[in-house]
Amino acid sequence: MCTSVAFSAPRKLFGRTLDLEYSFGQQVVITPRNHPLHFHRRSTMAHHLAMIGMATVDRDTALYAEAMNEKGLYMAGLNFPGNAYYTPPEQAAADAVAPYELIPLVLGRCETLAQAEAILKGIDLLNLPFAPGYPVAPLHWHIADGTGSMVLEVMEDGAHLYPDPVGVLTNNPPFPYQQMNLSNYQTLSPHPPRNTFAPELPLAVYGQGMGALGLPGDVSPMSRFVRAAFLKENALFTGDELQDVTQFFHILDGVSMVRGSVITPEGKPDLTLYASCADASHGVYYYKTYENHQINGVRFTEALMDGEALSCYPLENQQHVHWVN
DSSP states (O other): OEEEEEOOOOTTTTEEEESSSSSOOOOOEEOOOOOOOOOOSSBBBBSSEOOOOOEEETTTTEEEEEEEEEEEEEEEEEETTTTOOOBOOTSSSSTTOOOOHHHHHHHOOOOHHHHHHHHHTTTOOOOOOOOOOOOOOOEEEEEEEEEEEEEEEEETEEEEEEEEEEEESSSSOOOOHHHGGGGGGTTSSSOOOOSSSSSTTTOOOSSSTGGTTTOOOSHHHHHHHHHHHHHHHHHOOSOHHHHHHHHHHHHHTTTTTOOTSOTTTTTTTTEEEEEEEEEEETTTEEESSSSSSEEEEOOOOHHTTSSSSSSEOOOOOSOOOOOOO
């Protein structure tokens, strides 16, 4: 389970929590412009836009959970079990792409959300793993840039592209139901409530935050969608680069999972392995992990973008404490 949040212009901050019961060997990876991108059924992209994000690396290939390219286009894959549909190889189109190929394809070719939309319309996803032993993860995708965001869901009845004015994506149910569900919470507010229940009764406001009574507090996908949307819409930003990044992480904290609060059917604790924030305005990918809440950053520099070899940065998982005495 995961939550993705996208702020378009003027902030251009994109990121997500990744909630999972096990590590997948994740690290921050920069794929430079001249590192070949290989596809099962499409030609190799020898030259492409550079990208940075969280990935596991195998066989000189970055398998991205989410990434941003050098033009500020962001894409994240989130769990979508029971609804995601991938076409069997014998039935798939000649240009079908495997799910793990989708982020490199889009971020390697597209500078804008509009360009991404053009190549994702009617996309056929190929039911093939990266390699033996790798699962074919059931996903849907959040795509965003400075102009807005959209959601791609490929289901048995075809590929669906939805505008996402909320700038939020979680997991099930499909996106139209998530967006419709927000109507149930339109009376919530960050301000003190006004007594519309019985104006003639002396009903007291006895504490701060009562305007948001009814905001769901659990970590189910629909509840996280509502809570992330409420926090995103009401969060105040200063315009300072680091303060705004810090505020972004506070929003993600509001939908993060504490180890032990969610137990999977296999008896394992689900938790937020990491939270990320890609700052398209300044070319920095920030992250923090469950074990280390210090914000860490990797700069997306021209020198790193223009090479051939992957640049990999293992995560800083040791908690850092600033002692003041």
